Amino acid sequence: MWAVRALRRTPVDILLIDRSNHHTFQPLLYQVATAGLAAPSIAAPLRHVLRRQRNVTVLLGSVTGIDTDARRVIADQTPYSYDYLFVATGATHAYFGHDDWQRDAPGLKTLGDALAMRARILMAFERAEAASDSTERVEWLTFVIVGGGATGVELAGTLAEIARHTLKGEFRRISPSDARILLVEAGPRVLPSFVETLSRYAEHALQRLGVTVRTGRAITQVSPRGVSMEAERIAARTVLWAAGVEASPLARHLGADVDRSGRVKVCPDLSIEGHPEVFVAGDLAHVRAASGVVPGLAPAAKQMGAHVARSLRARLRGAPTTAFRYRDYGQLATVGRRAAVVQLGPLRLTGAIAWWFWLTAHIFFLIGFRNRLVVLIDWASAYWTYRRGARIIVNSPPSSSAR
Amino acid sequence: MWAVRALRRTPVDILLIDRSNHHTFQPLLYQVATAGLAAPSIAAPLRHVLRRQRNVTVLLGSVTGIDTDARRVIADQTPYSYDYLFVATGATHAYFGHDDWQRDAPGLKTLGDALAMRARILMAFERAEAASDSTERVEWLTFVIVGGGATGVELAGTLAEIARHTLKGEFRRISPSDARILLVEAGPRVLPSFVETLSRYAEHALQRLGVTVRTGRAITQVSPRGVSMEAERIAARTVLWAAGVEASPLARHLGADVDRSGRVKVCPDLSIEGHPEVFVAGDLAHVRAASGVVPGLAPAAKQMGAHVARSLRARLRGAPTTAFRYRDYGQLATVGRRAAVVQLGPLRLTGAIAWWFWLTAHIFFLIGFRNRLVVLIDWASAYWTYRRGARIIVNSPPSSSAR
Numbered sequence: 058m059w060a061v062r063a064l065r066r067t068p069v070d071i072l073l074i075d076r077s078n079h080h081t082f083q084p085l086l087y088q089v090a091t092a093g094l095a096a097p098s099i100a101a102p103l104r105h106v107l108r109r110q111r112n113v114t115v116l117l118g119s120v121t122g123i124d125t126d127a128r129r130v131i132a133d134q135t136p137y138s139y140d141y142l143f144v145a146t147g148a149t150h151a152y153f154g155h156d157d158w159q160r161d162a163p164g165l166k167t168l169g170d171a172l173a174m175r176a177r178i179l180m181a182f183e184r185a186e187a188a189s190d191s192t193e194r195v196e197w198l199t200f201v202i203v204g205g206g207a208t209g210v211e212l213a214g215t216l217a218e219i220a221r222h223t224l225k226g227e228f229r230r231i232s233p234s235d236a237r238i239l240l241v242e243a244g245p246r247v248l249p250s251f252v253e254t255l256s257r258y259a260e261h262a263l264q265r266l267g268v269t270v271r272t273g274r275a276i277t278q279v280s281p282r283g284v285s286m287e288a289e290r291i292a293a294r295t296v297l298w299a300a301g302v303e304a305s306p307l308a309r310h311l312g313a314d315v316d317r318s319g320r321v322k323v324c325p326d327l328s329i330e331g332h333p334e335v336f337v338a339g340d341l342a343h344v345r346a347a348s349g350v351v352p353g354l355a356p357a358a359k360q361m362g363a364h365v366a367r368s369l370r371a372r373l374r375g376a377p378t379t380a381f382r383y384r385d386y387g388q389l390a391t392v393g394r395r396a397a398v399v400q401l402g403p404l405r406l407t408g409a410i411a412w413w414f415w416l417t418a419h420i421f422f423l424i425g426f427r428n429r430l431v432v433l434i435d436w437a438s439a440y441w442t443y444r445r446g447a448r449i450i451v452n453s454p455p456s457s458s459a460r
Numbered sequence: 461m462w463a464v465r466a467l468r469r470t471p472v473d474i475l476l477i478d479r480s481n482h483h484t485f486q487p488l489l490y491q492v493a494t495a496g497l498a499a500p501s502i503a504a505p506l507r508h509v510l511r512r513q514r515n516v517t518v519l520l521g522s523v524t525g526i527d528t529d530a531r532r533v534i535a536d537q538t539p540y541s542y543d544y545l546f547v548a549t550g551a552t553h554a555y556f557g558h559d560d561w562q563r564d565a566p567g568l569k570t571l572g573d574a575l576a577m578r579a580r581i582l583m584a585f586e587r588a589e590a591a592s593d594s595t596e597r598v599e600w601l602t603f604v605i606v607g608g609g610a611t612g613v614e615l616a617g618t619l620a621e622i623a624r625h626t627l628k629g630e631f632r633r634i635s636p637s638d639a640r641i642l643l644v645e646a647g648p649r650v651l652p653s654f655v656e657t658l659s660r661y662a663e664h665a666l667q668r669l670g671v672t673v674r675t676g677r678a679i680t681q682v683s684p685r686g687v688s689m690e691a692e693r694i695a696a697r698t699v700l701w702a703a704g705v706e707a708s709p710l711a712r713h714l715g716a717d718v719d720r721s722g723r724v725k726v727c728p729d730l731s732i733e734g735h736p737e738v739f740v741a742g743d744l745a746h747v748r749a750a751s752g753v754v755p756g757l758a759p760a761a762k763q764m765g766a767h768v769a770r771s772l773r774a775r776l777r778g779a780p781t782t783a784f785r786y787r788d789y790g791q792l793a794t795v796g797r798r799a800a801v802v803q804l805g806p807l808r809l810t811g812a813i814a815w816w817f818w819l820t821a822h823i824f825f826l827i828g829f830r831n832r833l834v835v836l837i838d839w840a841s842a843y844w845t846y847r848r849g850a851r852i853i854v855n856s857p858p859s860s861s862a863r
Contacts, residue, residue, distance in 0.1 A: 078582060079852040095498035097850040104630040114632040117586040169854050179481060183520040227507040229517040431834055447500040449482045451572050
């Protein structure tokens with residue numbers, strides 16, 4: 058989307074093919090999954106966002122093949138020829154070769170995922186209330202979150218607040234605050250991309266909320282009844298997956314080198330080796346910068362999108378392209394109310410001030426005036442009342458299996 | 461819900477079993493279906509609404525059987541015994557013996573229905589844009605709404621506004637305003653429950669919006685490619701069903717007399733013949749009032765709920781029960797912006813004043829402060845910009861068949 062917008066005054070015909078009709082503001086997906094926000098609040102219809110840009114045609118479609126020699130893309134059985142191609146199909150969570158775990162440990166990458174996860178979380182408390190024996194009840198009240206990155210930390214912290222505050226007094230047979238929430242991370246600390254002091258703060262903040270943090274433990278088995286890790290089995294009916302990165306399978310159609318996660322190794326100008334007319338960016342691209350590989354974050358993707366537009370304009374002029382330079386604006390993650398971490402260059406913030414910073418930044422970057430206002434109201438209401446406005450189950454998952 | 465709330469100070473133990481976790485504000489379902497509102501905006505979690513009422517246990521479950529002799533209800537294979545039973549499982553749309561039409565002409569009774577209908581409507585424009593030949597394009601741009609009651613009129617009017625205003629300029633190959641919207645009603649006029657002058661106004665208002673109204677035509681066939689009626693076939697890929705009423709199948713388990721729609725014929729105090737401990741109310745009940753059969757409207761259902769609580773309290777005291785008396789507060793329906801009809805006793809309003817009345821009444825009756833505020837913002841934004849905030853397709857239906 059950022060590349061397309063940057064090309065609004067360039068004399069090109071753009072065909073934007075996406076399999077969903079909206080742009081999703083990914084950093085707030087966990088809020089939809091935990092019933093804090095309605096799905097439309099973090100989504101903007103692509104057509105609407107780009108309606109005034111007359112050089113763009115938006116097409117809802119699934120790209121299934123790319124032929125870089127014939128310069129052709131196949132979407133829904135229809136071939137589309139191109140002069141220049143830009144692929145930004147992103148990445149999804151990875152199960153490290155255990156794709157069968159997906160059914161019992163769903164991940165969070167799309168709004169569909171978020172709504173399914175929301176139904177699963179809310180249903181767990183309903184099933185605990187209806188459970189006839191105490192073993193079953195305990196299993197429904199045990200939640201395991203796999204992966205200690207920002208998404209895992211945010212899910213665990215919010216779940217703890219839901220169990221202790223939002224649902225307080227609403228059940229008659231269970232006490233939602235008895236819920237056990239475990240965050241499992243294979244590496245030595247949570248938020249591994251942050252500096253160590255911030256990881257330590259986040260871990261303590263999670264523990265204060267009642268979350269059990271297990272680091273240095275890899276999951277070895279996932280089933281409908283729980284997870285196994287080295288020397289421990291946890292009986293849990295709800296397992297949420299927030300680990301690993303796997304590039305979109307379209308990467309394989311490009312014929313370029315890929316890294317371990319399947320991301321395409323790109324040239325400095327973000328085109329691919331041997332095909333100066335093909336660009337790859339965002340989570341799908343493996344880009345080397347001075348400080349290492351560019352991280353898979355929204356700000357990096359936006360910068361890359363704008364750079365692809367620059368490279369493309371240079372090609373059209375016959376001028377040399379320039380190398381992409383990543384500007385690191387830092388990282389934010391939130392644990393719970395008035396508890397967040399901010400790492401901005403040499404600046405490190407924790408606690409309430411970091412939380413207010415996080416909130417302001419996220420509202421600011423949310424697309425569309427209406428969404429910002431509605432999200433502000435939802436958050437203000439949630440802040441004062443601990444209520445969560447989107448607590449509805451529309452399609453309930455059949456028992457513990459995924460839809 | 462209204463019966464349960466009316467019993468808050470009565471010394472009884474209430475078990476409320478519902479197969480959804482929320483109360484849906486049905487009069488605004490069409491707004492969710494037409495992408496004007498997010499699903500959570502018109503839903504309130506039952507547990508949350510009733511959290512302070514200590515004599516209630518809310519259970520998410522599907523009732524599959526009722527044994528009035530053994531005084532037992534079966535929900536999810538578990539039997540629950542009762543002293544008093546209140547059944548208010550409502551009604552759904554009816555296909556007059558053609559249940560196979562449901563796949564191609566989905567109805568609108570739940571939030572799940574509304575989200576599926578939203579995806580279908582938005583996908584139709586997407587498929588028209590992607591269509592390779594003009595016949596297919598015209599079929600995707602033709603919408604048939606079956607049933608000229610309030611829901612049908614509201615869907616047709618809103619669809620016309622979406623085609624002519626909301627989507628304006630967002631497509632490159634089609635012009636959404638070319639969409640053809642037909643409202644088909646088997647009876648002689650739309651809004652048959654209103655007086656004739658208001659029906660006439662609504663029909664003219666729909667025509668001004670570009671809707672084709674066909675009255676006195678019964679549908680004889682529905683297929684993925686269109687509908688047939690007497691002496692006419694309409695090729696359309698989107699057919700929406702807003703006709704007929706059929707009572708919940710649980711009515712049959714009660715052993716009482718039912719009417720043609722399957723609604724239970726109840727005694728004046730809303731209990732059923734031979735079972736003074738069993739009450740039926742809402743859309744499931746066939747109730748005779750001085751002015752005829754009580755209509756299946758939300759205000760009537762709320763009054764009945766409160767009356768069941770009164771009858772139950774009389775039974776507990778050993779006092780005689782009283783007959784239900786329906787207070788008709790009138791009817792409202794909206795056609796489009798600044799076009800609605802209001803019938804309130806001798807009062808009849810049309811146009812802008814009726815529309816403002818409709819808007820105020822609906823905001824007022826929406827449950828929960830937050831929802832009211834968010835709905836107000838959504839509507840104010842839609843009023844000024846014609847934008848619709850919930851224009852996202854989360855689970856797209858596979859081609860033209862229903863999910």
